[in-house]
Amino acid sequence: MYATDYVKAADVADAAAKLAAADDGKLLAGGQTLLPTLKQRLASPDKLIDLAGCGLSSISKSGDAIKIGAMTCHADVANHKDVAAANPGLASLAGGIGDRQVRNCGTIGGSVANNDPAACYPAAVLALGGTIHTSKRDIAAEDFFVGMFETALDEDEIITAVTLPTPQKSAYIKFPNPASRYAMVGVFVAQFADGVRVAVTGAGEDGVFRASDIEAALTAKFDAASLDGMTMSEDGLMGDIHASPAYRAHLIVEMARRAVAAC
Amino acid sequence: MPEGIAEGIGASVRRKEDRKFITGRGRYTDDINRAGQLHAFFVRSDVAHAKIKSVDIKKAAAMDGVAAVYTGQDIADDGVGGLICGWVVPNRDGSATHEPPHPILAKDKVRYVGDHVAMVVADSLATAQAAAELVNVTYETLPAVVDLASAATAAEIHDGMANNTYFDWELGDEAATADAFSKAKHVVSATLRNNRLIPNAVEPRAAVAEYDHIADSYVLHSTTQNPHLLRLVICAFVLNIPESKMQIVAPDVGGGFGSKIYLYAEEACCTWAAKKLRRPIKWTADRTQAFLSDAHGRDHINKVQMALDDNNKIIGLRVDTLANLGGYLSAFAVVTPTYLHGTLLSGCYAIPAIYTNVKGMATTTAPVDAYRGAGRPEATFLLERMMNIAAAEIGMDPAEFRRINFIPKDAFPYQTAVALQYDIGDYEAPLDRALEMIDYKGFESRRAEAAKRGKYRGIGLSSYIEACGIAPSAVVGALGGRVGLYESAVVRVDPTGTVSVFTGAHSHGQGHDTTFAQIVADKLGIPLANVEIVHGDTNRIPFGMGTYGSRSLAVGGTAISKAVDKVIEKGKIIAAHMLEAADSDMEFKDGKFAVAGTDKEKSFGEIALSAYVPHNFPHDRLEPGLEETAFYDPLNFTYPSGTHIAEVEIDPATGVVTLVDWACCDDFGNLINPMIVEGQVHGGIAQGVGQALLENAHYDENGQLLTASYMDYCMPRADNFPSLQVDYTVTACTHNDLGVKGCGEAGAIASPPALINAVVDALSPLGVTDMTMPASPEKVWRAIQNAQTKAAE
């Protein structure tokens, strides 16, 4: 790890000011991605600005949506009664991330900001058509996830919360990478009155994406059998030592089928 | 077990050492810090194969806080020796194993990603690491050699070593084997791959080297499995230091699995530099370095042919092995695929003719050496896969096919066609027990029930044998070993009757503090709490050979037992004197020396006291004191055996294999602490299932290790396992006092073929006949897809 300064921000405005003042500052949330990166000397920020004291940890339900503060850890989302009732797919997604330690440190803001192509949250945020609230503006999920590890965030922009509309039904099924247990393929299925939205993580070369053929089939009939015989193109899918694009394509349909069955 | 002592031989006593480990009070090498200590960091090659054009250290050396930067040239200038090979074998043509130099810092060439090129020593680890980034090495890259099958025709790795072949060895009777094949009714052939593994001890390797310039002596704390062997090699072959000037201490060591047997370059460099700089130097590997530079395990390609007669008896076996040994020969790289592999090819079967040829190949990958089981898992895998492949081809039940080929229990001692003589065994007993435990008869109904749920269920057997307790020294020497393989023990009785045992074996998780103490407590009839086990410090223990090859109990435990016997013999003479009886009338039982047939007796404590306060003592016959030493050189290997059975379910939609049941019955001879044995079995199975299902070291075509972190290298975890059913049968070893055989490696040896046989069995209704390790989801899914496509055609 390279030497770096650690500071704690008092609130979002203070964090933004500190970030702007630093040469190469980095926001620190749960540290579950950032700290290993630092330890491996893959990043050398001059300043770490900790968001822990900014009052960003909260979960609130308002009518047809749930708003989750950026610093809310995965365990809190997984264990929250309102989340479990309104959006069981989201609760089980959060409860399936990493292990206990990771879930008690890692945050939704950190996960979404990092946009790891194998991370779970982006699938929920995109499938639910969520909104990312930042220190500067509100960004629709559709516009937020730009590519692998890339988002629409400006360098000095801070996620404050994420709002996720409540679907009629939802489920998230992850096929874990056997080694890392991140998503090798993760599919979030959300049924809304006006149609079904399906987002896929772990598989796309550009990160999370919506599976339109699956959405169409499920919108026509919300039944796992609607996906029988469906095949996905392997174009644009990742291939690595754990899974080829063809296998990932197969798993997407299979995990979607299981997600529908779990709804 | 003496009455009243529920902690002697055979008792499942809780491990004495666990209190410190569980409460985080273990003391590991990295916990040791010395005043004025410097930190080392190694510049490692990031290319697989290259000539070193230049190493520019100027910027790094000039950095604040850097004490020194050393290169291969400095090492060469100082006349430092290289790492050595501890065992060599003759080639088929009579020439010797090719032993290329293995300098502790590479000078002219690098031969794997992770090869050590320069050493930076600084006042903090952060500074050393930062300075290491400023060392500028220029390389002229050469083609990487990664593929084992084509390594012989690839770029030359070591000057003058033809075909990248370190050795080309054979064992067995080639003509007799050819003859058997010419008479065979069936010949079964297969090519079987044994995948490469990375050991992954919880504690990475570490060293703290100190030099005392007044005494001109050294202390090296190291994560070694065998301190004396390390001392011998580093002193006599690398640094040219009198052994008496070197103390090696292995404090608590967090697992080794073989990877910590050898002297590594890093600890040699630290020791060398500690003298140059007159400062203590610490080095601890991080996980990435561990992945890159710990000796890896396995990695064979085996071409196997098995000949059967009309009665389905195996009459011949031929095995041609390519063993990937990596960029340099590690200390026991040669013996692992040869004498620890070829000699095991008879398994538990009466096979009259066996021939094997093993070629030890160089590639530009990390050195490969002994890893839990060392050669025996590879031999067992190919043999136990062949047993199933052959059984399938002749349409026989695999359990029955094994049974009719077992060496019968009245045939011992049994001389195999590949050098070993098994002293004792009964292979049907554990087979029968394991079949009963898993309800083998009921399997087809479980398969049918699983099919209703859309799952393929399979069952797989593995009946293994291993040769443990590696020994006897004379045999080992005749076979090319350069070390002795006895073990030593000193049993020191204190005046108050407590006992300290100094053992040459080394515990890095095996539970010696408990098992060894149970032997002593049992034999002397004293409480377990009165026995202290000391190991791991060359200044305290007698010259010992350390721990590997499941040898600690069979060899080290026997040495302790023999030293205790000497204590008892001396005690009898002291007691006879005190009780005014004849030596021959003395008995020792339940902690008391008694005159046979009388009530005259002296307790063990009274005798201990009088040995050190010798007022009433047979001075004419004995010296005072009560301390005895034994060096035990075994007469033969020990031969644990048994049957493991795996049951799996496969999800055809994803290819995921779930292990649903495991039953094993092992014959380890007598058990000292069944709970510790069960733990060893569990751990071994976990490692074997890891190999069969999850783990794989993967180099890309450029020789970059793609599995250099836990993000990509898949370790087995608790949720990969069902509850394991473990049981034992016993045939006591005939040639050691305790009748013990060893249990440390059995699980890792037995389990991979059981698992793969189960996977293949599950898929056999589809026509699948083989599966390579690891049986990863995509591979299994593809096998199912291919079978279905074929069936549709």
Ligand SMILES: Cc1cc2nc3c(=O)[nH]c(=O)nc-3n(C[C@H](O)[C@H](O)[C@H](O)COP(=O)(O)OP(=O)(O)OC[C@H]3O[C@@H](n4cnc5c(N)ncnc54)[C@H](O)[C@@H]3O)c2cc1C
């Ligand atoms: C062992 C392990 C297993 C894991 N398994 C999974 C898994 O199965 N699925 C999964 O999805 N994830 C997994 N993770 C990742 C985990 O979910 C992390 O929580 C997540 O990746 C990052 O969240 P964090 O709060 O730790 O962020 P940090 O590591 O602190 O930060 C990550 C990045 O986001 C930036 N950032 C953080 N907060 C904000 C903000 N409010 N606004 C703008 N930028 C911000 C940081 O500057 C940094 O660049 C795993 C992690 C570990 C260590």
